[in-house]
Amino acid sequence: MPSSVMPTPRREGDAPPPAAVSAVGLRKSYGDKTVLDGIDLHIPAGSVFALLGPNGAGKTTVVKILSTLIGADGGQAQVAGHDVAASPDGVRAAIGVTGQFSAVDGLITGEENMLLMADLHHLSRREGRKVTAALLERFDLVEAAKKPASTYSGGMKRRLDIAMTLVGNPRMIFLDEPTTGLDPRSRHNMWQIIRELVADGVTVFLTTQYLEEADELADRIAVLNDGRIAAQGTADELKRLIPGGHVRLRFSDPAAYRAAALALHDAARDDEALALQIPSDGSQRALRTILDRLDSAGIEADELTVHTPDLDDVFFALTGTAGVPDQPKEDVR
Template structure:
């Protein structure tokens, strides 16, 4: 599956005003004296992808465990497809699928046997289970390896099988806890395509990830968790607009051109070793035209121009004081 460079908002527009598939209000959880979650609110409309970001130990996995009935909150209200897990946990479990940080694949079983085991656990009629298994093997391009033991699979194949096992029960809501950790770049992008496809089918996805590019590519909305609280939430574009720091970098062929440019431009940074100037700027076409006109009027030749706009890494660092998730 070819990589897609556009953001999720462009590649997979969010449905208009859908009812929430996941809703949490005032969610709290402590382990002893350690308050891991301190009153978080989350809303994920049906058919959309929410990326939950946060430093290690911020409580991302705990939040997933609460929403999937693995743990009970100390306080707060949860609804999954309208069901209250405190009153009807089985209805919630029937509606969801979970792919955790660590693979649920049994290496001693073949790919087909792993999927059939899940079909049996979901109490699917044999004919229905076999049909669903074959469909998933084909969808995840695992048919040729279906009768090989999963221990022989590559990391990418195991992760695809793991997600296929999650889909055996045909869940409406899918929780993906760091689904591409350890995958090579190509396998990660294949997985991105699969996740986009699931959302396009109308499934709702809550994704935790360590890869900020992954959140930028996939998520309709991003929530940043830090210190047990949601410190920011919005579309990737909205969060990036909140962070200052956009600039334009000009590169020159020699020191003479660099000096000439520095004499006519208000730079915010200069590097004589790399022959570059940095200028404050948002990268808009009008800004660039004005800049190039100034240089042209001063007879200064520019060898290269690059525009830097804040990315989710900048957002993450500004909100949490850490680089990376």
Template sequence: MTTSRPARAITATGLRKAYGEQVVLDGIDLDIPEGTVFSLLGPNGAGKTTMVQILSTLIRADGGEFRVAGHDPAQEPDAVRAAIGVTGQFSAVDNLLTGEENLLLMADLHRLGRREGRRRAAELLERFDLVEAAGKTPATYSGGMRRRLDLAMTLVGEPRVIFLDEPTTGLDPRSRHTMWQIVRDLVAGGVTVFLTTQYLEEADELADRIAVLNGGKLVAEGTAEELKRRIPGGHVRLRFTRPEDLERAARALGEVSRDDEALTLQVPSDGSVRELRSLLDWLDAESVEAEELSVHTPDLDDVFFALTGNPAQQPQPTARKVNA
């Protein structure tokens, strides 16, 4: 029995863009299914915003074939614009209008009738918890409220594909988590989200697939877990209270790093349940008592630094501690 291939929201083959001799995008391939979150990571200046601008018809590519919601942005820009929404790095709300008036303006631009426009505005104010602020100007809003209004304005036309270009920049943790839930709800309703972000935790939380852009090329793509498994350095750290337990464990476990002063061993490991169970079973069978066990696994920070260039001081792999 064969299953049909999910419809594609965005596809690209050989996408290219240069400004003079500076190549910004150099042969980019994309294949993004509908109803998913695709996150594009990369250092500042890597070309993330340029890619969003090309796919959303704001600028033209120099080469390549690509489709957004089934349409060619170069040949059918109006069809693409009718199917997408874009929320940029900076809020695009009008500070002279109230929150409700901003939404009604978008409804007019989408040529919704007066009654339908008011219905849609009321629905979005409710959905984004802005009812009490509807009659106030955005100048009085918090950063999180402005971003919610900005996204609500993007949704007036009920887009099938949304480009979120660093949507939570400058938000506090609570507002960021609120935006994350909004994104999850959108995707659950069948919307496709193309997300660029500087917050690696955000990509880890939201994205079905992640791509890393560096030097104009996609240097890696996969799920968060697939990308993390590409990076070496995972290990289990055991801390003992007695030197004799440290010595016995070091002899038996083979290739380990030891610190006799701290009474610790670092055992190479992928952090899987199978490996941890085997290690704990051995400790128990040999009556070797470890005071503490910590699992250190690479995270997206490690992936990012490994793929885009190592700074002088990289963060260490994430640790999860278990008292043994």
């Protein structure tokens, strides 16, 4: 596939990018069970947003409401500038949805799957074949195009699934568990596809059972728990919410080590390793404070490492869940 083009960074004073999704107070109940209890979201266009949460947290319900598959009981939401309740057709024309389970028809070829999707989008025969050929090439499926999709590997089926979603040239794509069941190489290939989509200006709404995937891809992450957003922000912002971060300094000179221990009186000592551990949230300001204290004392560490909690720590702390955030068989709610 062609190499992606890095988007031009936004300069200070530039207008913020328009919202691909804007939701306020989304609510949904099934009988006496409240699934969503007032969800607020703001997702800039041309970004990757990851929604994490344990089973039954309401992730799929959020996706279904935003993609107009079900209605909300309360609140408002706009997707690609269209109100999901007042203008569902406008939303559907602007989005693509790739579900957790492949929509590929294994009885027909990859090319026939693509042409069928082109027919559903009312493309002319000529335009449908042109779009199909371009997408098959983009997703490295040309050699397999004439083969039944049932013969495809898991990674090929997921690539075909996303290619079919792109036939309608959507401005926003919902990807529900796009790499579940894929081997590591296929997963990394899928990550590259997602990056290229965003480089082309597409907004990606991602649900995933792999916390490393959200950490790797998402510009912003929200953790959904008990029908509410427990926290949202960048991966680094979320990690700083959880205690346990620290800076570790290691010295080869015992005299420098002792002097640093005096200068950094709040540090935990490891006399055998000549190492100090200082509590830190991992921010640039906190790191600068430590370095300034060392500089003032005329001390230089031989090794400095910053340790911050990972997204697993964040997830477990916010949800109280001691397992993976998602399972492929998640309830539709």
